[in-house]
Amino acid sequence: MATYTKVSNTPLGWDANLVVAITNEHNRVLHICRDDARLEDMEQCLYFFEPKLNVIKIPAWDCLPYDRVSPNSEIISQRLDGLAKLGELQETDPCIVLTTVNALMQRVPPRSFFLNTSKSLQLGREYQSHELLNFLEDNGYLRTGTVREPGEYAVRGGIIDVFPSGLSEPIRLDFFGDELEAIRSFDPVSQRTVGKLKNAKLRPVAEVQLNTAGIKLFRKGYRANFGAHISNDPLYDAITDGRRHAGMEHWLPLFHEQLETITDHFPVTAITADFEINNLVNARCELIDDYYQSRKSLHQHKAEDGGVLYRPLPPGLLYLDTEGWDTIKRSVDFYEFSQFDIPDSSDVTDRKMTSSKTSAGLDLVEARNSKEINIFEHLTKVIKENISNKKRVVLSGFSPGSRDRVSTLLQENGLDNIENADSFNEVLNSPIATVSAVTLPIDRGFSTDGILFLGEPDILGERLARPSRKRRRKGEEFLQEVSALSEGDYVVHVEHGIGQFSGLETLEIGGAPHDCLRLIYSGGDKLFLPVENIDMLSRYGSEESRANLDKLGGVAWQARKARVKKRLKDMADQLIKIAAERELRTTQKIIPPAGLYDEFCAKFKYNETEDQLRSIDDALTDFARGRPMDRLVCGDVGFGKTEVALRAAMVIAMQGLQVVIVAPTTLLCRQHHQVFLERFSELPIKIRQLSRLVSSKDSTSIKAELKSGDCNIIIGTHAVLGKSIEFNNLGLLIVDEEQHFGVAQKERLKDLRSTVHVLTLTATPIPRTLQLAMSGVRDLSLIATPPVDRLTIRTFIMPYDGLVIKEAIERERNRGGQIFYVCPRVEDLPRVYDRLLKLVPDAKIGSAHGRMGATELEDIMSAFCEGSFDILLSTNIVESGLDIPNANTIIIHRADMFGLSQLYQLRGRVGRSKIRAYAYLTSHPSKVLNPNAKRRLEVMQTLDSLGAGFSLASHDMDIRGAGNLLGEEQSGQVKEVGIELYQHLLKEAVTSARDSGFSDGETEEYWTPQISIGTPILIPATFIPDLSVRLSVYRRIADLADTKEINTYAAELTDRFGRLPQEVNNLLKVIVIKQLCRKAGINKVDAGPRGAIVSFRNDDVKNLSGLIELLGKYKQSTQLRSDHKLVHKRNWEKSVDRVRGLTILIQDLAAIAE
Helix, strand or coil, X not given: CCCEEEEECCCCCHHHHHHHHHHHHHCEEEEEECCHHHHHHHXXXXXXXXXXXXXXXXXXXCCXXXXXXCCCHHHHHHHHHHHHHHHHCCCCCCEEXXXXXXXXXXXXXXXXXXXXXXXXXXXXXXXXXXXXXXXXHHCCCEECCCCCCCCEEEEECCEEEECCCCCCCCEEEEEECCEEEEEEEECCCCCCEEEEECEEEECCCCCCCCCHHHHHHHXXXXXXXXXXXXXXXXXXXXXXXCCCCCCHHHHHHHHCCCCECHHHCCCCCEEEECXXXXXXXHHHHHXXXXXXHHHHHHHHHCCCHHHCCCCCXXXXXXXXXXXXXXXXXXXCEEEEECCCCCCCCCCCCCCEEEECCCEECXXXXXXXXXXXXXXXXXXXXXXXXXXXXXXXXXXXXXXXXHHHHHXXXXXXXXXXXXXXXXXXXXXXXXXXCCEEEEECCCCCCEEECCEEEECHHHHHCCCCCCCCCCCCCCHHHHHHHHCCCCCCCEEEECCCEEEEEEEEEEEEECCEEEEEEEEECHHHCEEEEEHHHHHHEEEEECHHHCCCCCCCCCCHHHHHHHHHHHHHHHHHHXXXXXXXXXXXXXXXXXXXXXXXXXXXXXXXXXXXXXXHHHHHHHHHHHHHHCCCCEEEEEECCCCCHHHXXXXXXXXXXXXXXEEEEECXXXXXXXXXXXXXXXXXXXXXXXXXXXXXXXXXXXXXXXXXXXXXXXXXXXXXXXHHHCCCCCCCCEEEEEEECHHXXXXXXXXXXXXXXXXXXXXXXXXXXXXXXXXXXXXXXXEEEEECCCCCCCCCCEEEEEECCHHHHHXXXXXXXXXXXXXXXXXXXXXXXXXXXXXXXXXCCCCCEEEECCCCCHHHHHHHHHHHHCCCCCEEEECHXXXXXXXXXXXXXXXXXXXXXXXXXHHHHHHCCCCCCCCCCEEEEEECCCCCCCHHHHHHHHHHHHCCCCCCHHHHHHHHHHHHCCCCCCCCCCCCHHHHHCHHHHHHHHHHHHHHHHHHCCCCCCCCCCCCCEEECCCCECCCCCCCCCHHHHHHHHHHHHCCCCHHHHHHHHHHHHHHHCCCCHHHHHHHHHHHHHHHHHHXXXXXXXXXXXXXXXXEHHHCCCCHHHHHHHHHHHHHHEEECCCCEEEEECCCCCHXXXXXXXXXXXXXXXXXXX
16 A cells, blocks of 8 residues: 655755665656756755666646747757657656646646657767658757757758757767768757767657648537537637747647556656645645636637737646545655654554654854854864764765865864765765765755755855855956956056056966966066956957057156046035935835735736846835935846836835826837726726827827826826826836936926936846946946746847848748838838848738827737737837847847847847847848948847946947036046946045045055065966966956855866966965955065965054064064065965965954954
């Protein structure tokens, strides 16, 4: 009879070892994880405890029940690969199937679906090409011109490219006649070969088959479920035509005679599960039912979102219910793991209780938080005690980088016997005196019989591999990352002025190699700057900027810098006065309405990202302060800025105040109006729209409602800023896509700004706005994290090629999507329209531009949103904020005629769902691009990471300068000192003005200590061969703020480039010493085999009595000379002892200076 066993005291990580033991006993085990993150961790742990075990992973769809979008093709590929492997298992093969609650509760294609759907390919064998192509078509592969995503294939003569399920890269099959001559894997982006294979296996890539039988089954099932009278149903029409439709997988039961469950696919003999599995199953069933009821009621009341029909299937056809779960659970032995100690309960008769016999690991919280204790020295001592008690010690990190970093830190503190281990067997076979360092995702350490496991967070308090996002990324960091130095660039040294960077040079300093930056000044003078002091440099511009070099030791630079500082001080005083006036004004303190606000938030369909939640909290905190808010929310296109605006508007409107949302275009205005109407549908809030899409009669009545206070929220173009508009009780102004507004509108906004709350939303702020935010005058909230599952947009830059454009359009249409085609001028549209008709004669094309009548434009946009057109051919009126998740390819005609910010905004119209998006930036095939246009397009290609809009604005500021923040005069000051130093000086001036209350207090010059410790300090070319990458790494290292950041970055470097060489470790140690020197006011440190000489800045000791006390502690070995230099005598022949001893000395000096 099947038993139900609860296993208590099972730490996360150790449960994998128990699953291995249960598999050895039962042979076939199904393990159910809570979610996808646990699934990944569990897989890693299983490979550690038993590397040879056959682990098959079946993840869940990454979309909501009854969603409009399809699951990610990669997820479907993994699911089908897993299910196909189950069918290929021999009866005696031991196996663990890893899945999640969501995946288990979802029905899957039947076993019959996988018969004859796998094909093995061997070198030298013969395959009929037509049979192979028929196989690919029948199993869901999509034919394209170029293979880039899982499930695609392409044919070019005797070569077939295909991206099968279960592989991380596509493969290229090279035939000679019918004989398979070569199988090569290749990079989907560059299309270059990366490896050779001897065999390959093709498995199905879609759970839905759009062949004749599949379409017939679907049509029959759809009519049976929803009646025979089906008209204007896009899903039914698409499948009938044999076309893919976004989200068609949610009607999976109609494509098969009957669906099965994962447990039907292989004979399970035991099931293991994460803690509280039954509660998770119940919650999932409730969620499925909620979504079904919502879809059903919308369909019945014809109040469908966007007006497109959605006929949901009953949950029982696609998902398991709680009864089905109970049946699976009772069919075999069931083990539920719990991290906690479960007390014996005599009234529970249907389940057994047992313990995994583990106990709590080391508690290092007190030692970690104590300033007196060095955590690594303390831990070394504790580890040695455990080893002497015959207990093995295992040190775990989340990634190889963090594992190696923690090992290095312990080795530096006297723990020498650390060895890396890849499996649990290696740990058990090593000598007891050896500490095993492993890669294992455990959050808390634990102790078992004879083994002590230490987790990375036990030692450091948090994960190195995933640093805390609580620390806000400073604007300057974004600037520095996009503006890495390259040879020939002009740079500004804080003390010596403008020079030209001419490369890295390794010099002998203190008898050891040391990397220095070589700077050329006027007259050919050279300055060698040690790499750890790279923070003294800022970029002036590229080689093309033709700057005048300063003379080394000359006075011209100091005079110029002083002049700019004086101007900046005056400007900062004015800016702070404006900000101070705002601070003095008071407004009503506003807090969100309890209950109603939570309900409003719950209507948001997606999970908020950390940055999004922080931006919302920032705005709510501003409202509660009782002073007018002036906040810039800078988040990339599609990262959820609108949700911040919605919640802010709700809080203000429910207080009886009016809200104005200003958008740059009528289309964006229309979209906001629809979104706001949908979200506020259950609240007593009147929302109106004011733009040229509204008739003059309606416009007059809306203005009257605004004056009387009947209208709570008004959404409009800049017309709402007109002098004729009067508000009754304006509380909040939201400016969307701020970069589009001109000076006149900005001045009107400035008038409003002093008394009402202002929230500005943008992805690419104009330089002036960015500078105001970065100098601390306006508040800045960054949304830099993309939504979960968002993929980067693949960007291609090329001369116009009709064949590539045709392939791009066909690829998008074949996967059920739509295309934007954007031209720079209205007169280009007819010519491109004719060209498109020849390329894709069967495509439906809609055309839109700003000169159209309001109604005509409205009709075309509505039709495109509802899927009536395949291609929307338009000018850049689609640039601003339009959100159409089904459009995932954009082609930009003559991209060289657009600005950088425009290109970025246009590209952001696609890639707003889980599907990979493509952007094609075309230029004239025969004209040579001018250098500026070429640079703009290159920047677009390099900034393909998610969240690059802010960096792009910084880049724009670098190219164009920022202008004067207070208005009229354009700023030549930037030219005098370079943009980065200008930023730094402005921020200093603002901070000084704020702190000194406009007195004439001087700000302290930026300075950096000089440190010489006689050890090699460099990043070897063998470690990072690329010079520009090496320079950007030097720059990042020089800007690390504290020990935690240094450890995190060291782990990142190890993961990217491999184990850190000793020279790089030395560099990191020098950065630690440098930070301590700044705190202690130490200008120069010279350390050698016999000790160290320490020079204080301006010969000024910050705390003389503290220093005298310290000298008493060190007794005769340390003295303060008459020239105010500190001499510390020590025997430091070994460089390790020297670094350790010097760090302790400087730590003591920093402690007394605080």
